[in-house]
Amino acid sequence: MLKITNLHAKIGEKEILKGLNLEVKAGEVHAIMGPNGAGKSTLASVLAGREDYEVTDGTVEFFGKDLLELAPEERAAEGVFLAFQYPVEIPGVSTTNFLKTAVNEIRKYRGEEPMDAVNFLKMFKQKMAYVNIDQSLLNRALNEGFSGGEKKRNEIFQMAVLEPKLAILDETDSGLDIDALRIVAEGVNKLKTPENATIVVTHYQRLLDYIVPDFVHVLYKGRIVKSGTKELALELEERGYDWIKEELGETV
Amino acid sequence: MNNTNLKEQLLADFQQFEGKLNGQAQTPFHQVRQQAIQTFNELGFPTIKHEEWKYSNVKNLVNQGFEFNAVSSFSQEDVNQLDIPNLEGNILYFINGVYNAELSVVVSPESELQILSLADAIKQQPELVAQNINKNSDIEVNAFTALNTAFAQHGIFIHVPAGKVVEQPVILRFISDARQANVASQPRNLIVIGKRAEVQVAEAFRSLGDNQCFTNAVTEFVVAEEANVHYYKIQNESDNAYHIGTTSVYQEGKSVFTANTVTANGGFVRNNLNIKIDGEYAEANMFGLYIPNGKQHIDNHTAVDHAKPNSNSNELYKGILKDKSTGVFNGKIFVREDAQKTNAFQSCKNVLVSADATMNTKPQLEIWADDVKCSHGTTTGQLNTDALFYMQARGISKEAARSLLMLAFAQDVIDKMEIPAIKAYLEELIVGKIYNS
Structure with a gap:
């Protein structure tokens, strides 16, 4: 599904990704872990197409297409979804109106007819029940005045509505208490199918108690320096990152 | 001629x-x-x-x-x-x-x-x-x-x-x-x-x-x-x-x-x-919206003169400026010596959606009374790029995202209108102008 080869990216003059390789297949859950400043959020932003980052080398293939050639909205329409670490507050636009626009823009991209109001509402109701989100939240302006938990839950709701092939969760656990974390993780797990894949970007292991990864990768200084299974996450939790730096021959 | x-x-x-x-x-x-x-x-x-x-x-x-x-x-x-x-x-x-x-x-x-x-x-x-x-x-x-x-x-x-x-x-x-x-x-x-x-x-x-x-x-x-x-x-x-x-x-x-x-x-x-x-205990509300494009020039000068105590004024003007258009806002608030306990609030917010558009704003407060609450603020900026990216990341094209943000920006002034036919008429004009010009 996704094949990242030798990816280099910089912001301004600062190179952050320095030759990153990663392959994700349908049905898999990958966790990207790493210390602060390793480039975790950069990777998520580059995949979603944020303009602030400049890709200087490497390729990203998504179902055989060159993802880097596509505008952010085209990537979304192809099935890439980024759950934001800090969802943006947009006063004056209701979540409902926002998602209706998104759904129909994506349908237009795929050459499908726009969804009519009745079907949209039906689908909406279904997804609301699915991720356990309240109607009142959706009538309010998008993320405006939402608590941290509400914002993240809204991200998962949007994911449910848009049904992406690849979901990238960028530090979804940041700012969440354990109950909110569990609800968000439950939503992600419910949305899992053999056809889609998830990349969980996280600093801490605790989210991985709820969203169990098939693979765990350690991102350090812009590259993936170690890969393993979920046990690697537990080891990182226990021992921190220093031993990995030592393995790389760095003095700690 | x-x-x-x-x-x-x-x-x-x-x-x-x-x-x-x-x-x-x-x-x-x-x-x-x-x-x-x-x-x-x-x-x-x-x-x-x-x-x-x-x-x-x-x-x-x-x-x-x-x-x-x-x-x-x-x-x-x-x-x-x-x-x-x-x-x-x-x-x-x-x-x-x-x-x-x-x-x-x-x-x-x-x-x-x-x-x-x-x-x-x-x-x-x-x-x-x-x-x-x-x-x-x-x-x-x-x-x-x-x-x-x-x-x-x-x-x-x-x-x-x-x-x-x-x-x-x-x-x-x-x-x-x-x-x-x-x-x-x-x-x-x-x-x-x-x-x-x-x-x-x-x-x-x-x-x-x-x-x-x-x-x-x-x-x-x-x-x-x-x-x-x-x-x-x-x-x-x-x-x-x-x-x-x-x-x-x-x-x-x-x-x-x-x-x-x-x-x-x-x-x-x-x-x-x-x-x-x-007079006392009176209230004045001033709301404004202007959406010039092309070479249009729109200038709003407002003045509210508080001559008596205990009255309120509240002002909100918003502008979306496209192309090579120009806008002016000048808001004066006078609070006379007698007009104690006056509350006067003024705000003017503008979005320049083109590098060639210009907005000139000038709030002017003249206050002679000493027990009053007055505030003013004017802002002129661009559309929020984080919000644009967020919308694009959900599949909304950049142009549609810009339009949605502009409409959202104008919405609170549109919502002040109470005659349904006029509100609907203006909404259509504004949507047309935002999306098509």
């Missing part, structure tokens, strides 16, 4: 006009006229050296010739074409500045709403007119108001007697018919609202055709104690239209006056909104 001097033309026109006034020349109002033409002569048209006109240059306007109050073939058929869908109420038409009773529809009973052309009111109700006209006028300093006053004739006089609640809105539709030639009009309206009366009044300006047109409008409201007035000024004129308009409001105690000024289109627009709060 390039060498025409508008001032000379108007001074000569006044001589002729005066000669035709007959009986009206004996009314008390005639002295007001004579004083006004003299003031106009002394002031002359402002140049950009004038502080109040620094960013709005009328040079192109005053070097052109216009036919005032031109006869128009505007018919019922044209009315139907200009229809604001589902608009109900008292709808009065002014064609090139002249009230057209035939096209107009008055549905409210006379006990609620008294309507006379200004010329008839000057003759039939000379005292009522004299008592209320120029109650909060800028005639001494504004050449355009002086000019309008000198020629005041063809507007409307509206009186809502004390205690009456006018159920149906009063819509004044000003049509500049520039299909044949350059035309100009100077509507002058006087609206007197009695104690505890309530009314909604909308002024809607439209132009037809591609010739130049010039509107110099003055509308005055005198709002008695405990009265409640909801006022709309909506503008949708061509790029060849010049509009200079002053709305003057005089409020007594415990009255509420709410103004919504929405400029969808117009080549050169200058709106003055001057409110004097001359």
